[in-house]
Amino acid sequence: MSASGAVDRLAPWACxxxxxxxxxxxxxxxxxRTEHERxxxxxxxxxxxxRLVYKTxxxxxxxxxxxxxxLTHSLEVAQLGRSMARQLHxxxxxxxxxxxxxxxxxxPFGHAGQDAVQxxxxxxxxxxxNLQSLRVVDALEIRYPDFDGxxxxxxxxxxxxxxxxxxxxxxxxxxxxxxxxxxxxxxxQPSLEAQLVDLADEMAYNAHDIxxxxxxxxxxxxxxxxxxxxxxxRDAVLDAHPALAAQPGRRLLLETLRQMLSAQIGDxxxxxxxxxxxxxxxxxxAVRAAPPLAGYSAALRAQIDELKRFxxxxxxxxxxxxxxxxxxxxxVAELFAAYAAAPxxxxxxxxxxxxxxxxxxxxxxxxTDRYALREHQRLTGRTLFAV
Ligand code: MG
Numbered sequence: 001m002s003a004s005g006a007v008d009r010l011a012p013w014a015c016x017x018x019x020x021x022x023x024x025x026x027x028x029x030x031x032x033r034t035e036h037e038r039x040x041x042x043x044x045x046x047x048x049x050x051r052l053v054y055k056t057x058x059x060x061x062x063x064x065x066x067x068x069x070x071l072t073h074s075l076e077v078a079q080l081g082r083s084m085a086r087q088l089h090x091x092x093x094x095x096x097x098x099x100x101x102x103x104x105x106x107x108p109f110g111h112a113g114q115d116a117v118q119x120x121x122x123x124x125x126x127x128x129x130n131l132q133s134l135r136v137v138d139a140l141e142i143r144y145p146d147f148d149g150x151x152x153x154x155x156x157x158x159x160x161x162x163x164x165x166x167x168x169x170x171x172x173x174x175x176x177x178x179x180x181x182x183x184x185x186x187x188x189q190p191s192l193e194a195q196l197v198d199l200a201d202e203m204a205y206n207a208h209d210i211x212x213x214x215x216x217x218x219x220x221x222x223x224x225x226x227x228x229x230x231x232x233x234r235d236a237v238l239d240a241h242p243a244l245a246a247q248p249g250r251r252l253l254l255e256t257l258r259q260m261l262s263a264q265i266g267d268x269x270x271x272x273x274x275x276x277x278x279x280x281x282x283x284x285x286a287v288r289a290a291p292p293l294a295g296y297s298a299a300l301r302a303q304i305d306e307l308k309r310f311x312x313x314x315x316x317x318x319x320x321x322x323x324x325x326x327x328x329x330x331x332v333a334e335l336f337a338a339y340a341a342a343p344x345x346x347x348x349x350x351x352x353x354x355x356x357x358x359x360x361x362x363x364x365x366x367x368t369d370r371y372a373l374r375e376h377q378r379l380t381g382r383t384l385f386a387v
Contacts, residue, residue: 007034011089013281015191021154024138024176025147039156040097046143046150046336048104048136054368055103056110057211058321067212070103077102078322081200087269088276090193097152098153098159098197105132107365108372110327111316116332117361117372124357130162131364132309134180153178159194188288192276195294204263206307207257212252213315221253227310233259267270267300327384331376336366338379345379 009279010016017034030038043049052071059067068076078099085095106129107113114129121127134157136360138149152160164172165184172181183190189315210230213219224230234256238245244252279286287293296304315321343351346363353359364372377383 006092009089009167010091012283013192013276013287014090014156015094015193015284020043023151023153034093036091036094036097040093040100041092042150043097043101046141048141048366049100051368053105053107054370055108056369058110060214066215069209070106074103076099076204076208077197077200080203081197084196084265084269085193088272089357090196095197097156098194099200101133101137101160104136105129108367108369109306109332112328113327113332116329120336121357122334123212123359127151127169127361128165131164131168134161155191159197162198188292189292190288191284192287192290192294195292197370199268200292203261206304207261209311209315211257214360218318218320219315223314225309229260229307231257233263261306267296271295271297282380291305331372331384332364334380335372335376341365
C-alpha cells in the first residue's frame with residue numbers, strides 16, 4: 001500500500017504523519033515516505049540496531065542459536081504491534097519505528113548488565129535504559145553530516161521514552177521544553193501507538209520467554225500447569241488436535257503459544273476499540289490527555305499478570321539464569337572500573353569526554369555481549385564465560 005493510502009485509513013485519534021510535531025532540527029520532507037517511515041528507516045540503518053543481534057534478551061547470546069536476542073525480540077514486538085495497529089487504524093510505521101528502537105539503549109547481558117551499570121552510575125547521575133535508548137537516537141549515533149543522533153520525530157522519541165524518573169524528566173524538560181519528558185511531569189499519556197508498543201513488548205516476551213525457557217530445559221510442561229492462560233490454550237489445541245498429546249517435539253508448545261498470542265491480540269484490539277469508541281478522542285492530543293486507552297479486558301489482564309509472576313519466579317530467578325546474571329554483573333562492574341581508571345583504553349571520543357563516567361556508561365551500554373567479554377578479558381586477564 002502506498003504511504004498516502006495508509007495515511008488515508010488512519011483513525012482521527014492516530015498520530016497522523018502529516019501533522020507530526022517534527023524533528024528537533026528541521027529537515028525537508030522525504031516524500032513519498034512519511035516522516036515516521038523515515039524514522040523507521042534511520043533506525044534500521046543505525047549501528048545500535050545491528051548490535052542488538054549480539055545482545056542478550058534473557059539467555060546469554062552464545063548459549064544457543066535459537067534463543068531470542070534483543071534484535072529478534074524487537075522484530076517480534078514490531079510484528080505484533082503492526083498487526084494490532086492495522087486493525088485499530090493507527091499509524092503502523094510509527095508503531096514499527098518505536099518497536100524497533102525500544103531496546104536500543106539496553107546494555108549487554110540483559111537486565112544483569114543494566115543493574116550493574118545502574119550501580120556504577122549511582123553517584124554519577126544514574127542510568128535508565130529507556131532514557132539511554134533516547135540518548136542513542138538523540139546523540140550517540142554518529143552518521144549524519146549536520147547533526148549527532150538520528151534526529152527522529154517527536155512521536156517516535158515519545159514512544160521510546162517509555163519510563164523516566166522525575167529527576168531526569170525535569171532535567172530533559174529544562175533542555176527541551178514540551179519534549180518527550182513532559183508527560184512524566186504532568187502525568188499525561190503517550191500516543192496510542194506508543195501505548196500499543198508497550199503492550200506488544202510485554203506480549204512478545206511473555207510468549208517467547210516460555211518458548212526459550214522450555215527450549216533451555218529450565219521450564220517444564222508440568223510447571224506450566226500452574227499458568228491458567230497457558231493451560232486454557234493448550235487444552236484447546238489438544239481438543240482440536242488430540243494426536244499432538246502423544247507426539248514428541250515442540251508442535252504442541254508452539255501451537256499453544258501461537259493461539260495464546262492470537263487471543264491476546266484479539267482481546268487487546270476489542271478492548272482498546274471499545275475504550276476509544278467510548279471516549280471518541282478528537283485527535284492524538286486528546287488521547288494524550290485521557291487515561292490509558294490501550295489495554296486488555298480485566299479478566300485477561302489478570303491472567304497475564306499471573307503468567308508474568310510465574311516467569312519471574314520460575315525462569316528469571318532460575319539458578320542457571322541467576323548464575324549468568326552474577327557473572328554478567330561482575331563483567332560489567334569490572335569493565336566500568338577498568339575504563340574509569342584508564343580512560344585511554346576507550347576510543348578517543350569517549351576517553352576525551354567532559355563527563356567521563358557518562359562516557360564510560362555510554363561506551364559499555366553500546367557493547368554487544370561478546371565485545372564486552374573480549375574487552376573484559378583484555379583488561380582483566382580473566383575469562384568469566386566460556387564463549
Ligand atoms: Mg523489549
